[in-house]
Amino acid sequence: VxxxxxxxxxxxxxxxxxxxxxxxxxxxxxxxxxxxxxxxxxxxxxxxxxxxxxxxxxxxxxxxxxxxxxxxxxxxxxxxxxxxxxxxxxxxxxxxxxxxxxxxxxxLAAFRDVRVDSARAEAWAGSGATLGEVYYAVAAASRVLAFPAGICPTVGVGGHLSGGGFGTLMRRYGLAADNVIDAVLVDADGRLLNRTTMGEDLFWAIRGGGGESFGVVLSWKLRLVRVPETVTVFTVRRSINQSASHLITKWQAIAPALPSDLILRVAVRSQHARFEALFLGRCSRLLEHMRVHFPDLGVTQSDCEEISWIQSTVYFAFYSSSKPLELLLDRSGETPRYVKAKSDYVQEPIPRHVWERTWSWLEKPEAGLLILDPYGGRMGSISPSATPFPHRKGNLYNLQYYSYWFENGTAALEKRMSWVRGLYEEMEPYVSKNPRTGYVNYRDLDLGTNELEDNVTSYARARIWGEKYFKGNFERLAAVKAMADPNDFFRNEQSIPPLPAAK
Ligand code: FDA
Incomplete structure (x- = not known):
């Protein structure tokens, strides 16, 4: 033909x-x-x-x-x-x-069905569904079930679960990928496989090994998790003058050691730090935790809001719990923008003098923001090889450098990119080393890109970026790739290469 x-x-x-x-x-x-x-x-x-x-x-x-x-x-x-x-x-x-x-x-936008079985606390979600659609469907079926995944409601299930996926429930329940119990995948031969037919190695690889490399996942079976009918949230802002540097410095050791039903994350920008919390319980108990663990933050009853878990997803996405839940279904998202992000894992608290110096970066006109997501809790008790996502015990928090802008043109681009890259470079002495690790879902091509050898992605070259995302799991990912897609059909600038046969 x-x-x-x-x-x-x-x-x-x-x-x-x-x-x-x-x-x-x-x-x-x-x-x-x-x-x-x-x-x-x-x-x-x-x-x-x-x-x-x-x-x-x-x-x-x-x-x-x-x-x-x-x-x-x-x-x-x-x-x-x-x-x-x-x-x-x-x-x-x-x-x-x-x-x-x-x-x-x-x-895959049309693969967006979310079917919830509340009696079994399970759901099937299509890859093209957004996180907001998943949260909305789960909450519509039950007030005490939830799914632990990321904060932005327009993120797609397919890419998110492929790379791990963390959000406000991770300290209690781990990553989105930790809560996947089956999947439907189109493999490199065009076959439709489920967990049983794809086998445990491939099923392991698709839950955190990054999108694209192993096939196309059409849908995911999720284990839903229990949440109380009422949870508590707060946001407190502390400026440089209100000892933000001191508070961030202390936060680094405190937040990863808090009880696992409490997450306290921080966004740092311009001249202030915004501390945002979700507690799986009532305000009175949350205040007790804050008094015991972090009295310096000065959280009071008037900071607390008691709401449902689904309202908390709206709260973190749109900074208000009173907005309609239907906003979670809006797939259009934020105004289109230019974005550059990088990430680090912090394993020892960064000294206070470094945070003080960081303000001069954050005050620049081209500055972006820093997002600090604390690990610990359940994240620290899952083995680093249980899924390809290796950043478990020993990591205090994920540090994201995030810049976005709206102006077209190379001048704006260069300024913003060099802000992100410059601050990242300056932080090098204070973050994870050998390798300096990052989170695959915060994709960063500065870490390295693939090259071909005989029309197959080079393993040696891919290790440069691959071990930063996956540490010791990279080799196993490459072995799975060699089995599932030896001809390297599914590939991109940072796809997993097939492990070369031992010579
Ligand atoms: P997209 O469709 O672009 O896919 C990403 C990658 O996966 C691509 O390589 C793609 O080819 C591949 N892929 C997509 N669907 C696939 C499928 N069905 N099968 C196989 N491969 C597939 N992360 C986080 O952990 N917590 C958070 O809170 C946030 N918040 C956040 C906010 C905003 C505004 C952005 C832009 C990103 C985040 N992220 C995040 C990062 C997010 O998890 C990451 O970008 C995901 O890969 C996005 O998944 P999408 O399906 O939307 O991406």
Missing amino acids: ASGLNATDSFLVCLVGAGVPPRLLQTPASPSYSTTLLSSVRNLRYVTSDIQRPVAIVAATEPAHAQAAVRCGRRHGVRVRARSGGHDYEGLSYASLDPGERFAVLD
Whole structure:
């Protein structure tokens, strides 16, 4: 059929032949191509004209469409990048840094069913569902069930669970990926597999090994967790003049050691630190904990709000608990922006004089913010090899350097990027070492990018970034890759390479 056609046309013909309706296929010539491509793009840095765009978008609505995308892609030399929520910090679900790469976006936005079985405390969630949709569906089914995952409600389930996923319940219940009990995956041969048929190694790899490398996950079976009907939240802001440096310095040892039903995170920007807490209980008990563990913060009853868990998800996402829960269902998200982020793990408290120096960075006009998420609790009791996510015991907190801006152009870009990179460099003596680790879901291409050797991703080169995200689990991930996708079909700038056969 495809003789005389170019690879993209052959790919499209193959898809239609496999039963994918043409209305689900778009190419740059289609009128709605740009709208669809941009529909879930979260980082404008990756929609500039010099970035390679997909030759096609496959807006799959059924598993068979995703299977056909993989099979036809392999047959006709078109790679497939899966996109769930489009929040990748480096745009890897919709853009390629290789100008020669021919790839299609397999858009999973239509796979967004969330089915909750409250009697069994389980749910199935499609990869294209957002975290907000999951939270909303779980809370609609039960007032005492929840799912532990990230804070931003427009993040997609597919990428988030693939890389770990942490939020306000992690100290009690671990990562989102720790609470996955089954999954449906399209593998590199286009087969539809579940936990039993994919086997435990592949099931291990997809729960934290980062998106893209092992196949396309269509849906996930989640273990839901118990929360009380009433939880308590507070936010207190302390400025430099209100001893913010002293409080952040103390916080570093206190927050990771708090009882696991309490999380106290910090956002630091401009001239102040914002301490945000979620406690799985009432205000009176929370205040007792704060009096015992962190009296200097000076939290009082008037800071507390007693609400339901689902309201707390609105509270952390939109800074107010009184906003309607339906906001969780709004997939459009924030105003499009340019983003650059980096991350560190902190294992020893950073000295106070360093925090004092940090204010001069945060006061700059081009400054972003720092987000400090404390670990400890359940995070510290899960083995570092239980999932590919290795940052467990011994890590006090995750430190995220986050910059966003709205101005177009290279001047703004360079200033913001060098702010993030400069502060990251300055923090080097105070964070994890050998390797200096980071969180794969805070994707950072500065850590290294892949290179090909004989048309397969180089293992030696990928180790440079891979051990920073996965430490000792990187080699096992590469071994799983060699088994599940030896030809390296699923690949991107930071995909797991197949482990070379021992010579
Ligand atoms: P996207 O669709 O861009 O995919 C990300 C990667 O996974 C890509 O490589 C993609 O190809 C691959 N992929 C996507 N779907 C797949 C599938 N079904 N099967 C296989 N591979 C797939 N993280 C966190 O832990 N806690 C938090 O609170 C937040 N908050 C947050 C806020 C904001 C505004 C952003 C932009 C990001 C976060 N994150 C986060 C990080 C977030 O977890 C991370 O970017 C996820 O990978 C996003 O998943 P999406 O599906 O949205 O991304």
